Amino acid sequence: MKYKKLGQIYTPKWIIQEILDEVDFRGEKILNQKIIDPACGDGAFLIEIVDIVIGEAKNRKLGLEDIRNILENNIYGIEIDRDEYRKCKTNLNNIVRTKLGIDKIDWKIFNDDTLTKYREFLNFFDYVVGNPPYIRIHNIDREIRDLIKNEFEFSKGVLDIYLSFFELGLQILNRQGKLGYITPNSFLRNSSAKRFRRFLKDRKIVRTLIDFKSNKIFRNISTYTAITILDLNHRKNSFEYKEFIDGKIKKVDEIQFQDLEDSSWSFSSPENRDFLINLYQNRNYKISDFFNVQYGFATLRDKIFIGNITDSKDKLVLFNNYWIEKSILKKIVKGSTYKGDRADIKYILFPYIRPDNRFTPIQEEELASKFPFAYNYLLQHKEELLKRDRDKNSNWYEFGRSQGIQACNNEKIILGTLMKEEINFYFLEKDIYLYSGICITQRTTNIGFDTLSDILKSDEFKRYIAIQGKDFSGGYKSITTNLIKNFPIASIYLKNSRFQPMLDFL
Numbered sequence: 001m002k003y004k005k006l007g008q009i010y011t012p013k014w015i016i017q018e019i020l021d022e023v024d025f026r027g028e029k030i031l032n033q034k035i036i037d038p039a040c041g042d043g044a045f046l047i048e049i050v051d052i053v054i055g056e057a058k059n060r061k062l063g064l065e066d067i068r069n070i071l072e073n074n075i076y077g078i079e080i081d082r083d084e085y086r087k088c089k090t091n092l093n094n095i096v097r098t099k100l101g102i103d104k105i106d107w108k109i110f111n112d113d114t115l116t117k118y119r120e121f122l123n124f125f126d127y128v129v130g131n132p133p134y135i136r137i138h139n140i141d142r143e144i145r146d147l148i149k150n151e152f153e154f155s156k157g158v159l160d161i162y163l164s165f166f167e168l169g170l171q172i173l174n175r176q177g178k179l180g181y182i183t184p185n186s187f188l189r190n191s192s193a194k195r196f197r198r199f200l201k202d203r204k205i206v207r208t209l210i211d212f213k214s215n216k217i218f219r220n221i222s223t224y225t226a227i228t229i230l231d232l233n234h235r236k237n238s239f240e241y242k243e244f245i246d247g248k249i250k251k252v253d254e255i256q257f258q259d260l261e262d263s264s265w266s267f268s269s270p271e272n273r274d275f276l277i278n279l280y281q282n283r284n285y286k287i288s289d290f291f292n293v294q295y296g297f298a299t300l301r302d303k304i305f306i307g308n309i310t311d312s313k314d315k316l317v318l319f320n321n322y323w324i325e326k327s328i329l330k331k332i333v334k335g336s337t338y339k340g341d342r343a344d345i346k347y348i349l350f351p352y353i354r355p356d357n358r359f360t361p362i363q364e365e366e367l368a369s370k371f372p373f374a375y376n377y378l379l380q381h382k383e384e385l386l387k388r389d390r391d392k393n394s395n396w397y398e399f400g401r402s403q404g405i406q407a408c409n410n411e412k413i414i415l416g417t418l419m420k421e422e423i424n425f426y427f428l429e430k431d432i433y434l435y436s437g438i439c440i441t442q443r444t445t446n447i448g449f450d451t452l453s454d455i456l457k458s459d460e461f462k463r464y465i466a467i468q469g470k471d472f473s474g475g476y477k478s479i480t481t482n483l484i485k486n487f488p489i490a491s492i493y494l495k496n497s498r499f500q501p502m503l504d505f506l
């Protein structure tokens with residue numbers, strides 16, 4: 001399978017049946033309608049389609065020649081890869097041989113590039129269905145990339161080739177046509193798919209959207225997917241939003257087109273929406289009014305910068321099998337895995353000083369003269385350190401991303417960026433630093449860490465993250481610094497704290 005270059009992934013049968021049901025590909029009418037899979041692979045969709053058409057034709061007692069006529073004139077497929085194209089024809093021939101005893105059918109399956117071939121079929125089909133290729137733009141050849149940029153509107157500032165397949169799919173549909181694809185769900189939220197979302201909203205052509213969220217549909221492939229059903233004759237102001245819950249596709253909400261935001265489409269149940277509305281009501285303060293919330297820094301070579309002390313001698317310590325000056329080391333924990341166990345505290349070679357309350361990198365000459373052992377250790381790894389894609393204007397011996405270092409010399413609450421049932425967070429003293437994970441420090445003394453801790457433990461906060469956080473496999477939700485910063489603080493927390501006098505005053 002040519003996964004990277006051609007986006008070859010095979011669709012499970014139940015997904016194909018779901019899509020065909022959703023576009024209403026059934027009943028006598030389909031015997032006079034045209035359908036295409038514009039990225040047909042070895043024919044997974046077409047096999048189901050042929051099966052349904054034969055069943056329908058037999059129900060109507062059509063003769064063999066009529067059935068052959070329908071199969072040859074109504075069912076289309078395009079596939080760029082010659083091997084897949086051949087397999088597709090063989091697979092289709094096998095079904096008609098078994099089901100009808102016919103040997104040779106002149107299939108309308110083309111071994112061609114859909115990105116150009118589609119032009120021959122404008123306004124032609126009643127149904128366009130399939131699992132178009134998902135290929136990140138940087139994996140696409142330059143020539144095709146240029147074609148996509150010039151030819152397709154939705155793909156300006158392109159995200160992925162599947163958006164072009166949406167666009168060409170809509171162009172080959174006739175005015176009553178319906179389209180059903182399974183694709184990555186990234187178009188729901190990614191800013192590069194904004195034009196596409198705006199188009200769908202303005203034209204009101206979405207009939208159903210099934211977001212699989214963190215449920216993986218394709219074996220061995222981590223793409224998060226959605227089924228999108230578009231109907232050029234939808235004529236409604238709303239569409240059905242469904243999710244995959246407890247192994248079944250269930251309707252979660254009816255979404256009004258007018259309620260869709262341009263920036264991102266995230267849907268949740270009416271109960272969750274009400275919860276969020278209530279949460280924001282009458283709350284004038286948010287966490288970021290009282291706390292700095294930021295990601296820990298990233299060295300981009302943890303193996304070199306972070307390690308354990310295994311021996312010591314005067315002012316030197318044995319760090320990752322090298323003797324270096326102890327005073328250049330700081331205690332550190334990894335926010336994404338720390339569970340409060342002090343044994344997990346390690347050391348980091350920290351080439352920064354803090355002359356006036358701001359960390360700045362130690363100059364190279366100073367590093368060499370004041371910390372000759374540590375400098376020598378870094379020199380031994382210079383080649384490796386230079387390979388990092390580090391912050392602009394940073395020295396080769398600095399951390400790759402040092403943005404998070406300013407806040408680290410304070411008392412802090414730290415937490416990882418994923419949550420399941422519980423949000424785990426830990427209090428750390430000033431001299432223990434953090435990498436990878438989120439670090440919260442106080443901006444004012446109006447609200448203390450005890451109150452923040454109550455907020456982070458509250459059911460409200462957990463539900464807020466569960467609704468707003470991005471889904472990850474295994475039922476995890478991502479916690480971002482922005483989500484924490486924007487969490488509105490209820491007045492009970494303000495009353496509990498030293499913030500009270502100011503509220504009274506107001």
Ligand SMILES: C[S@@+](CC[C@H](N)C(=O)[O-])C[C@H]1O[C@@H](n2cnc3c(N)ncnc32)[C@H](O)[C@@H]1O
Binds near residue numbers: 038114115
């Ligand atoms: C995600 S696979 C789907 C295969 C099959 N429809 C299925 O659902 O199992 C996408 C298919 O599109 C084909 N493909 C990729 N780029 C194409 C293009 N520009 N024109 C036609 N087919 C293309 C790939 O070779 C691959 O077989």
